[in-house]
Amino acid sequence: MNITLEKAERAIQAAQKKAVEMDVKMNIAIVDSGVNLVAFAKMDGAWLGSIDISIKKAKTARYFDMPSGEIGKISQPGKSLFNIEHTNGGLVTFPGGIPIENEDGHIVGAIGVSGSTVEDDHAVAEAGMKAV
Amino acid sequence: MNITLEKAERAIQAAQKKAVEMDVKMNIAIVDSGVNLVAFAKMDGAWLGSIDISIKKAKTARYFDMPSGEIGKISQPGKSLFNIEHTNGGLVTFPGGIPIENEDGHIVGAIGVSGSTVEDDHAVAEAGMKAV
Amino acid sequence: MNITLEKAERAIQAAQKKAVEMDVKMNIAIVDSGVNLVAFAKMDGAWLGSIDISIKKAKTARYFDMPSGEIGKISQPGKSLFNIEHTNGGLVTFPGGIPIENEDGHIVGAIGVSGSTVEDDHAVAEAGMKAV
Amino acid sequence: MNITLEKAERAIQAAQKKAVEMDVKMNIAIVDSGVNLVAFAKMDGAWLGSIDISIKKAKTARYFDMPSGEIGKISQPGKSLFNIEHTNGGLVTFPGGIPIENEDGHIVGAIGVSGSTVEDDHAVAEAGMKAV
Numbered sequence: 001m002n003i004t005l006e007k008a009e010r011a012i013q014a015a016q017k018k019a020v021e022m023d024v025k026m027n028i029a030i031v032d033s034g035v036n037l038v039a040f041a042k043m044d045g046a047w048l049g050s051i052d053i054s055i056k057k058a059k060t061a062r063y064f065d066m067p068s069g070e071i072g073k074i075s076q077p078g079k080s081l082f083n084i085e086h087t088n089g090g091l092v093t094f095p096g097g098i099p100i101e102n103e104d105g106h107i108v109g110a111i112g113v114s115g116s117t118v119e120d121d122h123a124v125a126e127a128g129m130k131a132v
Numbered sequence: 133m134n135i136t137l138e139k140a141e142r143a144i145q146a147a148q149k150k151a152v153e154m155d156v157k158m159n160i161a162i163v164d165s166g167v168n169l170v171a172f173a174k175m176d177g178a179w180l181g182s183i184d185i186s187i188k189k190a191k192t193a194r195y196f197d198m199p200s201g202e203i204g205k206i207s208q209p210g211k212s213l214f215n216i217e218h219t220n221g222g223l224v225t226f227p228g229g230i231p232i233e234n235e236d237g238h239i240v241g242a243i244g245v246s247g248s249t250v251e252d253d254h255a256v257a258e259a260g261m262k263a264v
Numbered sequence: 265m266n267i268t269l270e271k272a273e274r275a276i277q278a279a280q281k282k283a284v285e286m287d288v289k290m291n292i293a294i295v296d297s298g299v300n301l302v303a304f305a306k307m308d309g310a311w312l313g314s315i316d317i318s319i320k321k322a323k324t325a326r327y328f329d330m331p332s333g334e335i336g337k338i339s340q341p342g343k344s345l346f347n348i349e350h351t352n353g354g355l356v357t358f359p360g361g362i363p364i365e366n367e368d369g370h371i372v373g374a375i376g377v378s379g380s381t382v383e384d385d386h387a388v389a390e391a392g393m394k395a396v
Numbered sequence: 397m398n399i400t401l402e403k404a405e406r407a408i409q410a411a412q413k414k415a416v417e418m419d420v421k422m423n424i425a426i427v428d429s430g431v432n433l434v435a436f437a438k439m440d441g442a443w444l445g446s447i448d449i450s451i452k453k454a455k456t457a458r459y460f461d462m463p464s465g466e467i468g469k470i471s472q473p474g475k476s477l478f479n480i481e482h483t484n485g486g487l488v489t490f491p492g493g494i495p496i497e498n499e500d501g502h503i504v505g506a507i508g509v510s511g512s513t514v515e516d517d518h519a520v521a522e523a524g525m526k527a528v
Contacts, residue, residue: 004176034298035444037183040172044136048168063445077473080514081490083481088448180299181327184352209341217347224351226344250344268440301447304436308400312432 002032003100003109007132008039011100011111015128019043019115026115026124027054030100033108035062043115050114056090057097057121058112063088065107068097069122096121098129108132134164135232135241139264140171143232143243147260151175151247158247158256159186162232165240167194175247182246188222189229189253190244195220197239200229201254228253230261240264266296267364267373271396272303275364275375279392283307283379290379290388291318294364297372299326307379314378320354321361321385322376327352329371332361333386360385362393372396398428399496399505403528404435407496407507411524415439415511422511422520423450426496429504431458439511446510452486453493453517454508459484461503464493465518492517494525504528 008030019026025046030039042051060068072093075081085091095118100109113125135143140162151158157178162171169190174183192200204225206213217223227250232241245257272294283290289310294303306315324332336357339345349355359382364373377389399407404426415422421442426435433454438447456464468489471477481487491514496505509521 005173009173032298034180034296034300036174036180036298037172038174040169041137041141042164042168042170048166051169060445064443082468082472083479083489084449086481086486087452087488088445091445179328181324181352181355185348188351204346208346215347217350222350224348226346226348269437273437298444300438300444301436302438304433305401305405306428306432306434308402312430315433 001102001106001108002034003030003038003132005038008109011128011132012039012041014131015111015113015124016041016043018124018127022120022124024116024120024124026113026121027051028128029054029058029112031058031062031110033062035059038109046115053092053114054096054112056092056112057114058110059088060091060093061097061099061110061112062107063091065099067095068093068112069095069118094118096125098125100129100132133234133238133240134166135162135170135264137170140241143260143264144171144173146263147243147245147256148173148175150256150259154252154256156248156252156256158245158253159183160260161186161190161244163190163194163242165194167191170241178247185224185246186228186244188224188244189246190242191220192223192225193229193231193242193244194239195223197231199227200225200244201227201250226250228257230257232261232264265366265370265372266298267294267302267396269302272373275392275396276303276305278395279375279377279388280305280307282388282391286384286388288380288384288388290377290385291315292392293318293322293376295322295326295374297326299323302373310379317356317378318360318376320356320376321378322374323352324355324357325361325363325374325376326371327355329363331359332357332376333359333382358382360389362389364393364396397498397502397504398430399426399434399528401434404505407524407528408435408437410527411507411509411520412437412439414520414523418516418520420512420516420520422509422517423447424524425450425454425508427454427458427506429458431455434505442511449488449510450492450508452488452508453510454506455484456487456489457493457495457506457508458503459487461495463491464489464508465491465514490514492521494521496525496528
C-alpha cells in the first residue's frame, strides 16, 4: 500500500497552509512506502539547503517508521546510534520527518519539512501528515 | 528572476493534463534558475526509475539553457561533448527537459519529464513549459 | 504488494539450481517493489564484480518494469536513451534483470543475476523469476 | 580462506531463528574476508533503513577484525578515531557487526544485523556468528 499523488498533494497543501499561518517558508517532501519521492514543493524564498534536508527527513522517517527526531535522540555522541547519519546515502535525524499512515494504520509513506526551527518544521510536517 | 512555486505547480498541472490525454504516466520535475528543485510530482504508477531521470532532465536543460535532447546530439561517440553525462552528478541528455522563460525571455527555470518514450516525454514537458 | 522473503529465497534457490545445471557461478539479487534489497546470494567462486552488477540489474528491472536488457537496446550510441546508465545511482542495462509478478500480474519485485555471459545471466534470472 | 555461501546461509538462518524467538524483525548481511557481500536477507517488515546498516555493520566488523561496537567506543568526540564513520563509503560503529572465524581462528568474514536495539542486533549477530 502506497500513498497516492492525490493524497501526497493534499498533505503538501495542508503543510503549506500551516506554514503560511506560522509565517515561515518551507520545503515539503513526500516519499512513498518504498522510500521513493512522490511529491515536493519549495515555497518561494525557502532556504535552498532545506530542499535536500526535507527529502532526507521524509526518507529517514520511512526508513525507521518513526519521526526523524526520535532517531536524533539516540544518535548523539555517547548514545547507541552515534553517527547513523552516515548510512542510507545520508540521514537527517532532527525533527521534521513523520511517517504517514492510512486509515488501517499501515505506513504508506512519510512527509519531511525543512525551512525554519526544528519545532516549526515538525509542526508543519504534522499538519501535512494529519491531512492524509 | 526565478520561477515561483505557483507557476511551477501550474506547469506540473498542465503537464499532468497532457499526460492523461496521452494515456501515459509521468514523473514531472521543475527546477529554478539556480538549478534547485522547486516542485515535483510522480503520477500514480509511473516508473520509479523516472523520478531521478525527470529531475536530471530538468537540471540538464537549465545547466545549458537548451532542451536536454540538444545536448544528446553532441554527446554521442566521436562528437564534441562525448560522455558529458558524467558531469554535474549525472546528466540526462535525451529529450524531456526544456528551459522555461518568463515573458521577457529570461530563463527562470526548467521542466523535466520522464515516464514514456522520449517523444512523449518531450511533448508533455512542452505542455508544461507553455503553461508558464 | 511486495515480495516476501520466503518467495525471494525460493527464487534464489531456483536460480542457483539452474546455475549448477549450467555449470556457472552466479550472484543473485532480489529487490522488492520499492527497489529495496530483500535477499542476495553469491555462489562460491562467482565474480566479485558481479555482486554490484546483480543488484543493479534487479533494480533496473524494477525501475522500468521490464527486463534490464530491453533498456540496453535503446541506450546504445545514437539511440533514444543513450547513457541512461548514469541515472539512479547507476543502472545496468544488459540482460540478467527481470521483474517478478504475483499471480494477479502485479509487479512485486525483481531478480538480477550476474556471473557469466548475459545470455546465461538472463536464463538463470528467468529460472528464478518463474519459481515465484 | 573465505566463508562459503553454505555457511553464510547457515549463519543467516540461525540469526533469523534467534530473531523470531526474540520477536524482532532483522536485516542480516554476511561479507567475506575481502569485505564483499556473500548473502543477505531482509525479514518481512524489517526497517528499510536497516538494509544498508546491516551491510555496513558487517563490513565495519571485517574492515577492522573486531565487533563494530568496539570501533564506536573510540569514534566518539575527543577519542582517537573520532568520525571514522566518514571512511570506506560509510562505516557503522554501533553494535551488530561481528567477525566470523573458522575453526582455526582465521577470520573468514563477518555478520551484520540491524532492525532493533543495538543490544538485540548484537545478540542476533552473535547467534548467527556461532552457527558457522
